[in-house]
Amino acid sequence: MRWPPWASDTQAQPHNERKDPKNLNWENSLNAIDWAAFTEPRTLIPTVILTTGIVGALRFHRRYLRRFNDSVSISPTFYRKRSILGQVTSVGDGDGFRLYHTPGGRLAGWGWLPWKKVPTSKKELKDKTISVRLAGVDAPERAHFGKPEQPYAREAHEWLTSYVLNRRVRVLVHRQDQYQRVVASAYVRRALDFLPFRQRDISFEMLRRGLATVYEAKAGSEFGGPDLEAKYRKAESLAKQKGTGLWKGYARGKGNWESPREYKTRMAEGKK
Numbered sequence: 001m002r003w004p005p006w007a008s009d010t011q012a013q014p015h016n017e018r019k020d021p022k023n024l025n026w027e028n029s030l031n032a033i034d035w036a037a038f039t040e041p042r043t044l045i046p047t048v049i050l051t052t053g054i055v056g057a058l059r060f061h062r063r064y065l066r067r068f069n070d071s072v073s074i075s076p077t078f079y080r081k082r083s084i085l086g087q088v089t090s091v092g093d094g095d096g097f098r099l100y101h102t103p104g105g106r107l108a109g110w111g112w113l114p115w116k117k118v119p120t121s122k123k124e125l126k127d128k129t130i131s132v133r134l135a136g137v138d139a140p141e142r143a144h145f146g147k148p149e150q151p152y153a154r155e156a157h158e159w160l161t162s163y164v165l166n167r168r169v170r171v172l173v174h175r176q177d178q179y180q181r182v183v184a185s186a187y188v189r190r191a192l193d194f195l196p197f198r199q200r201d202i203s204f205e206m207l208r209r210g211l212a213t214v215y216e217a218k219a220g221s222e223f224g225g226p227d228l229e230a231k232y233r234k235a236e237s238l239a240k241q242k243g244t245g246l247w248k249g250y251a252r253g254k255g256n257w258e259s260p261r262e263y264k265t266r267m268a269e270g271k272k
Contacts, residue, residue: 065108068101069128071182074173083172084184087118088164089129094139094156095212096181097164098129099171131181132171136223136232137203137212138260140246141267150263152246156211164188164202174222185224201228207235210245216261 068074068084078084086099100118102110109116119125139160140153164186171184187199206212214229214236215221223229240247250257258266 065103067103068130071130071176071180074130074176074182078173080172080174083170084130085168085170086130088167088169089118089125091157091161091165092131093142094153094160095134095137095206097132097160097169098125099132099169100125100129102168105168130171131179132186133177133179133181133183134203134206134212135174135183135185136215136221136228137206138215138217139206139212140260141263147267150258150260152211155245156206159209159211160202160206163205169202170199172224174224183222185228204231204235207232208239208244210239210242210247213246213259213261216259 074084084099084101085103085105086101088097089100091097102108102116102118104110106112110118119128139156140150141147142153142157143149167188167190169186169188171182171186173182173184175183177183186202188202189197189199191197193200203212207214214232215223223232239245240250243249243251
């Protein structure tokens with residue numbers, strides 16, 4: 001059998017047999033390959049196209065369809081450059097949640113293909129979600145590790161849960177923090193908004209409702225850029241003027257009012 005199939009009878013014969021027909025035998029005929037036939041355009045062109053297609057498909061999958069199981073596995077090339085789409089599976093506190101990465105979204109089959117379903121049980125979700133810390137905001141602290149709950153902590157947690165749980169959220173990752181969470185700006189679309197399907201900045205929505213303050217730590221603060229920081233501070237200022245949410249008692253009793261940052265500092269110092 002000659003190879004390639006389009007090789008001529010002369011090309012399919014080994015060089016030594018062309019010189020001396022007496023050397024022709026059955027074994028040599030079966031194994032005869034004329035490498036010169038592989039340099040022909042009708043061999044090279046399909047090979048180049050096939051190779052390019054395979055390499056391109058692998059690069060496309062790695063860039064757009066690769067799924068990240070947790071925060072640590074996210075490539076640093078995503079930081080401040082690319083966003084991650086996923087479904088919120090749980091809300092831990094007023095300024096953080098867990099996201100199951102669904103690269104490509106519905107276009108890639110998530111939600112309607114049988115093998116691309118978001119798990120629902122804790123066992124299936126273990127070590128398969130990204131811990132997200134909302135950039136630019138600091139919500140009141142819930143009770144944990146024997147520490148008391150801060151005022152409006154429950155309201156902030158309940159609002160965030162109702163706003164994002166089981167919804168598709170897009171996050172723009174800025175960096176990782178010391179707790180192996182990703183600090184990110186998060187956006188969600190809601191069909192019942194006044195402007196349907198407009199992307200809502202979750203951090204901004206919390207600030208204007210008085211459910212969080214602007215993040216004021218001396219180190220590690222992240223807003224996603226000066227424009228967003230200015231937008232967040234303006235939203236906080238308006239909520240403070242109106243006495244919305246946690247700012248309700250701020251105007252008339254600054255001495256007793258405590259921000260989430262001041263609360264954390266006091267708890268760290270061990271004061272009552």
